[in-house]
Amino acid sequence: MNLELLSTFLEVAKTRHFGKAAQNLYLTQSAVSFRIRQLETTLGTEVFTRQRNNILLTHAGEKLIPHAENLLAAWQVTLHDVGVTDPFKLQLTLGGTSNIWDAFLQPLLFEISNNFPKLYLRTETSSTPELVVSLLSGRLDIGVVFDPPRIAQLEAVKIGSIELVLCSNKRLASLHDISQAGYVFIDWGTAFNMHQAKHIPALSAPMLHTEQSKIGLDFLLAKGGTAFLPKSMIEPYLKNERLFLVPQADNIKRDVYLIYSRVSERLQQLNPVIEVLKRLIRQV
Numbered sequence: 001m002n003l004e005l006l007s008t009f010l011e012v013a014k015t016r017h018f019g020k021a022a023q024n025l026y027l028t029q030s031a032v033s034f035r036i037r038q039l040e041t042t043l044g045t046e047v048f049t050r051q052r053n054n055i056l057l058t059h060a061g062e063k064l065i066p067h068a069e070n071l072l073a074a075w076q077v078t079l080h081d082v083g084v085t086d087p088f089k090l091q092l093t094l095g096g097t098s099n100i101w102d103a104f105l106q107p108l109l110f111e112i113s114n115n116f117p118k119l120y121l122r123t124e125t126s127s128t129p130e131l132v133v134s135l136l137s138g139r140l141d142i143g144v145v146f147d148p149p150r151i152a153q154l155e156a157v158k159i160g161s162i163e164l165v166l167c168s169n170k171r172l173a174s175l176h177d178i179s180q181a182g183y184v185f186i187d188w189g190t191a192f193n194m195h196q197a198k199h200i201p202a203l204s205a206p207m208l209h210t211e212q213s214k215i216g217l218d219f220l221l222a223k224g225g226t227a228f229l230p231k232s233m234i235e236p237y238l239k240n241e242r243l244f245l246v247p248q249a250d251n252i253k254r255d256v257y258l259i260y261s262r263v264s265e266r267l268q269q270l271n272p273v274i275e276v277l278k279r280l281i282r283q284v
Helices: 003-015 018-025 031-045 059-083 098-115 128-137 175-181 191-200 213-223 231-239 267-282
Strands: 048-051 053-055 091-096 119-125 143-147 154-167 184-186 206-209 225-231 251-262
Touching: 003 018, 003 031, 003 059, 003 091, 003 098, 018 031, 018 143, 018 225, 031 225, 048 175, 053 059, 053 267, 059 098, 059 128, 091 128, 098 143, 098 154, 098 267, 119 251, 128 143, 128 154, 128 251, 143 267, 154 267, 184 213, 184 225, 191 206, 191 251, 206 213, 213 231
Parallel strands: 091 119, 091 143, 184 206
Antiparallel strands: 048 053, 143 251, 154 225, 154 251
């Protein structure tokens, strides 16, 4: 299978537009169309239905997406492994959810590199289910998540927690003022969503729904509203009174877990990195 055909397919599937896909891939629109026809000929079925100003995935196209993503990801791992010519170099693929990167992992990349000067590092940002699939398939070495899966093949180790506080760009009298102030929904995982639904009264439809705390913070500062954000992230804004804690709102702690495969062939090599990650994250 020509990997260029798969990458072109995924770009068209994402943009739902041959012209935009061509621009993003630095190709002509006719080249994109030719690649899709080649792919369909190889598969023996259509992957898109082409209607006027509307491109839709066929059933076969929908089924192809995860296979195309897995094949391209596997090829990236192959390049990663083969491209490291020094046999003494450590190789690590580290993944996390968007908010994990914001709150924990991104500031630690420099420290990880300092602890392992010969480390060859690749990062991945995905949802927890996608990270689990990558771990089970061997494409990912270590994942960091809020809600660890209960899978016998995976080891889950609690490495810390993050304290979330409800804050607003204005002083509010009580929780009941949230609807009037506007709400920014930041997805902190299943347990958080259940707690929020139970303890926060009558939340209105959010002005913004995001998985990234940095996007939520920037929106709050620019447009206003209320949101749950890491206490450590907003402390400077509380001090200069650009943000305020919402009265009567309980703080929510989200435990952070490091997950990895118990049966990985590289586990012995990865153990020193795992131990350093545990230590560094506990210091955050």
